[in-house]
Amino acid sequence: MDYQIIRKNHVAALADDGFKVSPGLPLSHEKQPVWQLRSREEIAARLFALDALITWVLMTEENAPSERIRGYVARNHLRDYMTEQERCIMDFQRESAAHWHTSTIGWRLENMWALAWVLGFEMKPQVNIGQLPDSITQAMIFEFLPGLNASIQDLLEQHKSRSFEEVAELEDLFYCAHNAVRSAQNGGDTVPEHYDPIVDGGTIHERRHSLTWCLSPGVSWEETNLRT
Numbered sequence: 001m002d003y004q005i006i007r008k009n010h011v012a013a014l015a016d017d018g019f020k021v022s023p024g025l026p027l028s029h030e031k032q033p034v035w036q037l038r039s040r041e042e043i044a045a046r047l048f049a050l051d052a053l054i055t056w057v058l059m060t061e062e063n064a065p066s067e068r069i070r071g072y073v074a075r076n077h078l079r080d081y082m083t084e085q086e087r088c089i090m091d092f093q094r095e096s097a098a099h100w101h102t103s104t105i106g107w108r109l110e111n112m113w114a115l116a117w118v119l120g121f122e123m124k125p126q127v128n129i130g131q132l133p134d135s136i137t138q139a140m141i142f143e144f145l146p147g148l149n150a151s152i153q154d155l156l157e158q159h160k161s162r163s164f165e166e167v168a169e170l171e172d173l174f175y176c177a178h179n180a181v182r183s184a185q186n187g188g189d190t191v192p193e194h195y196d197p198i199v200d201g202g203t204i205h206e207r208r209h210s211l212t213w214c215l216s217p218g219v220s221w222e223e224t225n226l227r228t
Contacts, residue, residue, distance in 0.1 A: 001165055003027045003172070010173045017128050018192030019180040022228075028168070028175050028212070031225060037164040038217045040119065042081070044152045046213075046221070047115040048072070049081040050108045051145055056090055057097045057105045064148065066094060072148045083221055109137055110206035114174075116140050118167055118214050120159030125170065125207045127177040128192075130200045167214055174208035179228040181205070 004027075011021045029035040052073050055064050073079060079087055089097050109132050114125050121144045123136050146154045181201035183190040191197055205226070213224045 001168060003029065006169055006172055007176070010176050014127070014173075014176055014180065018195070019127070019177055020183070020188075020190040021176045021179050022183065025176065025179050025228070028172050028215070031227070032216055034217055035168070035215055036217060037167055038214055040156055040161050041152055042217075043115055043118055043161075043214055044155050045076060045078060045081040047112060047119065047145075048076050048152060048155075049078040049086070050112050050115070051141070052078050052148075053082065053086050053089060054105055054108055054112075055148070056094065057101045061094060068148045072150075076152050106131070107202065107206050109140075110203050111210045112140060114170075114207045114210035115214070116144055117170075118162050118211070119155065120144075120161055125174070125211075127173060127204060127207075129203070130196075131203055164215075167211060171208070171211035171215055174204060174211055175228065177204050178208045178226070182228045 007025075007027060014021055052069055056066075056069055073090070079090070082090065089101055092100070113121075113123075113132055113136065117123070117125055121140060123139065144159075146158065178201075180190040181197055181204050184195075184197035185201060191201070195201075209221075209224060209226060212226060213219070213221055216224055219225070
């Protein structure tokens with residue numbers, strides 16, 4: 001990969017959309033001790049873990065019985081791929097989980113979009129789309145993911161994952177956009193007009209988090225380097 005050419009193209013494309021990237025922003029691979037794609041199994045496990053978490057919080061007992069969700073988690077060892085906070089949410093009763101986390105759990109869908117794309121989901125994450133549209137959510141949850149009775153291998157056998165080069169290129173685009181968002185959050189005029197640096201910028205942060213994590217083997221989700 002010619003990272004310099006990729007970066008030049010990304011900066012120009014983002015400028016056309018109204019994002020201003022800081023000159024001299026280092027290349028992603030220069031900041032990481034290891035820069036390669038994690039195993040497909042690990043990425044799928046993280047995707048399934050977030051799917052279980054969102055289902056626990058947002059779906060009703062009638063539509064997604066607790067025992068089915070617990071079986072999904074146990075069968076795929078998904079607690080190993082959750083953060084401590086996420087495991088705590090899974091330990092809540094469904095009603096309490098919904099009461100305390102319904103308003104914020106949607107950010108995990110932004111993480112899921114990027115993870116699903118890495119594993120073969122057709123709809124590519126975009127930097128100029130705000131919060132995940134319902135049409136993409138529905139396609140990801142109900143068409144791409146194989147359901148609560150499935151195993152990780154079911155997903156991996158059905159879809160072809162993206163290459164390291166594809167993931168690294170998209171990560172650089174989101175890294176650059178994230179830089180513009182962070183500058184705007186600090187008062188800079190670096191994002192498009194009518195673009196909310198907090199809400200819209202938050203989607204950039206979460207999608208970028210997944211992509212950078214996918215390229216940082218051995219680094220935990222919480223310790224993923226998201227500096228810009």
